Amino acid sequence: MADTGRLFAVLAAFDTPERLVEAVRAVRAQGFAQVDAFTPFPVKGLEEALAFRDNRVPAAMLIGGIVGAAGGFLMQVGTNLDYPLRIGGRPLIAVPAFMMITFELMVLGAVLAALAMMFMANRLPRLHHPVFDADGFDLSADDRFYLAILADDHFDRNEAGRALAALGPDAIIDVRERPRS
Amino acid sequence: MNARLNAADRVLRLPPRFPAPRAWWICFGFALSLLGLFLASVAWLFGHGPGIWGNNIPVGWGFPIANYIWWLGIGHAGTLISAMLLLMGQGWRNSLNRFAEAMTLFAVTCAGLYPILHLGRPWLFYWMAPYFNTMNVWPQFKSPLTWDFFAVLTYLIVSTLFWYIGIIPDLAAARDRARKMRWKIFFGLGALGWRGQATHWARWQQAYRLTAAIAVPLVVSVHSEISLLFAAGPVPGWVSTVFPPYFVLGAAFSGFAVVSMLTVWLRWMLGLHTLVTLRHLNMLGCLLLATGMMTAYGYAAEMFTAAYAGGKEAETLFDRFVGPYAWSYWGAILFNFVPLQLLWWRRWRVRPILLFLIGLSATIGMWMERYMLLVSSLYRDWLESSTGTFHPTFWDWSLFAGTIGLFLTLFLLFVRFLPVISAFEVREEAVDG
Numbered sequence: 001m002a003d004t005g006r007l008f009a010v011l012a013a014f015d016t017p018e019r020l021v022e023a024v025r026a027v028r029a030q031g032f033a034q035v036d037a038f039t040p041f042p043v044k045g046l047e048e049a050l051a052f053r054d055n056r057v058p059a060a061m062l063i064g065g066i067v068g069a070a071g072g073f074l075m076q077v078g079t080n081l082d083y084p085l086r087i088g089g090r091p092l093i094a095v096p097a098f099m100m101i102t103f104e105l106m107v108l109g110a111v112l113a114a115l116a117m118m119f120m121a122n123r124l125p126r127l128h129h130p131v132f133d134a135d136g137f138d139l140s141a142d143d144r145f146y147l148a149i150l151a152d153d154h155f156d157r158n159e160a161g162r163a164l165a166a167l168g169p170d171a172i173i174d175v176r177e178r179p180r181s
Numbered sequence: 182m183n184a185r186l187n188a189a190d191r192v193l194r195l196p197p198r199f200p201a202p203r204a205w206w207i208c209f210g211f212a213l214s215l216l217g218l219f220l221a222s223v224a225w226l227f228g229h230g231p232g233i234w235g236n237n238i239p240v241g242w243g244f245p246i247a248n249y250i251w252w253l254g255i256g257h258a259g260t261l262i263s264a265m266l267l268l269m270g271q272g273w274r275n276s277l278n279r280f281a282e283a284m285t286l287f288a289v290t291c292a293g294l295y296p297i298l299h300l301g302r303p304w305l306f307y308w309m310a311p312y313f314n315t316m317n318v319w320p321q322f323k324s325p326l327t328w329d330f331f332a333v334l335t336y337l338i339v340s341t342l343f344w345y346i347g348i349i350p351d352l353a354a355a356r357d358r359a360r361k362m363r364w365k366i367f368f369g370l371g372a373l374g375w376r377g378q379a380t381h382w383a384r385w386q387q388a389y390r391l392t393a394a395i396a397v398p399l400v401v402s403v404h405s406e407i408s409l410l411f412a413a414g415p416v417p418g419w420v421s422t423v424f425p426p427y428f429v430l431g432a433a434f435s436g437f438a439v440v441s442m443l444t445v446w447l448r449w450m451l452g453l454h455t456l457v458t459l460r461h462l463n464m465l466g467c468l469l470l471a472t473g474m475m476t477a478y479g480y481a482a483e484m485f486t487a488a489y490a491g492g493k494e495a496e497t498l499f500d501r502f503v504g505p506y507a508w509s510y511w512g513a514i515l516f517n518f519v520p521l522q523l524l525w526w527r528r529w530r531v532r533p534i535l536l537f538l539i540g541l542s543a544t545i546g547m548w549m550e551r552y553m554l555l556v557s558s559l560y561r562d563w564l565e566s567s568t569g570t571f572h573p574t575f576w577d578w579s580l581f582a583g584t585i586g587l588f589l590t591l592f593l594l595f596v597r598f599l600p601v602i603s604a605f606e607v608r609e610e611a612v613d614g
C-alpha cells in the first residue's frame with residue numbers, strides 16, 4: 001500500500017446489496033456527483049440509484065448492424081457487377097440469394113460493434129487499477145459491496161469520509177494511485 | 182441460499198484445487214489418444230488426398246459433410262440454452278450455460294474443420310473469402326456453399342465472444358480467490374482488469390443481453406442455411422421446403438442430448454450436486470423430449486411431402502424404407518425416438534444414468550439421420566451410370582473418432598482450467614431470490 005500517491009477514491013464497504021443501494025441514494029442526495037460502486041455481481045436497482053444513463057452500447061450495436069448489413073449486401077452487388085456471370089438469364093443482382101450473407105454480416109457487425117463499445121466505454125482491458133490495492137478488495141466475496149466516492153478537483157477527503165461514516169459501513173478505505181517511480 | 186453461495190465459491194476454487202485429478206487424467210488420456218488419431222488422419226489426408234475416404238461419384242459428400250452437420254447441430258444447443266433462457270429470465274440456466282457454451286465452441290471448431298479438410302486442396306481454403314486477387318474472380322455469392330462460409334465463421338466468432346464476455350467476471354473473481362501467484366496471473370490476464378464497477382456492469386449487461394438477443398436468430402439462420410446446402414439442390418430427397426425448420430429442430434435436439442450427457446458427467450466427476458440439481462436434469466429431460474418430438478414431427482412432415490409429391494421424391498422415400506440404407510433410416514427412428522419416450526415420466530427424467538444413455542442414443546440417432554439424408558439421396562441419380570453405393574473406409578472412421586478426441590481434449594482443458602459454471606450469476610440469483 002502506497003500512502004503517498006494521489007487519492008483516487010474513498011470506499012465504504014457494505015455487507016448486503018440492499019444496504020449498498022440505500023447508501024448510494026443517500027450519498028447522492030447529499031450532493032456528491034462522482035459516485036460509483038464495486039460489486040461482485042450486477043446488483044438490481046443500482047443503475048437507477050446511480051442515475052446511470054449511457055446508450056452508447058445499444059447505439060453502437062445498431063450502427064454496427066446497419067454497416068454490416070449494408071457492407072454485406074453491397075459487397076455481393078459489387079462483386080457480381082465486377083465479374084458478371086450471366087447464367088440462364090437469371091438476374092445478376094439476385095436480392096433473395098444475397099440475404100443470407102447480408103444477415104450474417106449484420107449480426108457480425110452488430111456484435112463486434114457492441115462489444116468493442118462496451119470495452120472502450122469501460123476503459124478495459126487494463127492490467128492494473130488503484131482499487132485492486134484496496135485492503136480486502138475481493139470480487140469472489142459475497143459480503144463486500146463497495147460504495148466509492150471518486151476524487152475530483154474539488155474533493156475533500158474529510159467531507160467524504162464523514163458522509164460515508166454516517167451510513168455505518170463495515171469499513172472505510174482510502175484508495176490511492178501508485179506513485180510513478 | 183448459503184449452500185448455493187458456497188457451491189458457487191467452490192466453482193471458483195475448482196481449477197487450483199481440482200477435486201478429481203485421477204478421473205480427469207483418465208478421460209484426458211483417452212481424449213489425447215483420439216487426438217493423436219485425428220492428427221494421424223489429417224497427416225495421411227494431406228499426403229494422399231480425399232481419395233483415402235469412401236467418397237466417390239455419385240456420393241461425393243459422405244462422412245465429412247454428414248459429420249460437419251452433426252457437429253454444428255450439437256453446437257447450437259449451447260447458444261440456445263444460454264441465450265434464449267437468459268432472455269426469458271430462466272435462472273436455472275445459470276448452472277448449465279457456461280459449459281454448454283464451451284461445448285458450442287468446441288463442437289463448432291470440429292464442424293468448421295470438416296469442410297476445410299473436405300476440400301481437395303485444404304491449404305487454399307481462403308479462396309472462399311472475397312478478397313482482391315490476381316485471378317480477378319469472386320466467390321459465387323448465389324451458392325449455399327458461400328453462404329455457409331459466412332454463416333459458420335460468423336457463428337464461431339459470435340459464440341466465442343459471447344462465451345468470453347460471460348466468463349470475464351468469473352475470471353476476475355477467480356483471480357481474487359486464487360492464492361498462488363501463477364493462478365492469479367493466469368486468471369488476471371483473462372479477466373482483462375475487470376473490477377466489478379457498477380457502470381461497467383451496466384454496460385456489460387447491455388452488451389451481454391443484446392448479444393444474446395441476436396444470437397438466437399443467428400442460430401436459426403446458421404442451421405437453416407446449412408439445410409439449404411441440400412434443399413437448394415435439385416436432388417430427390419433433398420429439395421424440400423420443410424428442411425430449414427426440420428434441421429434447426431434436429432440440431433437443437435442433438436445438442437440438448439450432448440448437453441445432457443455432459444451435465445451428468447460433470448455433475449458426477451466434479452461433485453456439482455448443489456448447483457446441478459435434479460431440477461436441472463428434469464428440465465433438460467423436458468427440453469430433450471420437446472425438441473425430440475418436434476424433430477419427429479419434422480420426419481412426419483418430410484415423409485408426407487415426399488409421398489404427396491410422388492414421382493422421384495416418393496421413390497427416394499420408399500428406397501429409404503427398404504433400400505440398402507434402410508438401416509440408417511430405421512436406426513435413426515429407433516435411436517432418436519424410442520428411448521426418448523421414457524422422458525414423459527419425471528421418474529425417469531431425474532435418473533442421471535438414464536438421461537445420459539438417452540442422450541447418447543439421440544446423439545447416435547441424429548448422426549444416422551445425417552448419414553441417411555446424405556447417402557440415400559445421392560447414391561442413385563437419374564442415370565444408371567450414376568449409381569454406386571458408399572462404403573466408409575478406415576480413414577473415414579478414424580477422422581470421425583479423431584474429431585471426437587479433439588472435442589474432448591478441448592473440453593477437458595476447459596473443465597480443468599476455467600470456472601465451469603457461471604458462479605457470479607448463481608450468486609446473483611441466490612442473493613436476489
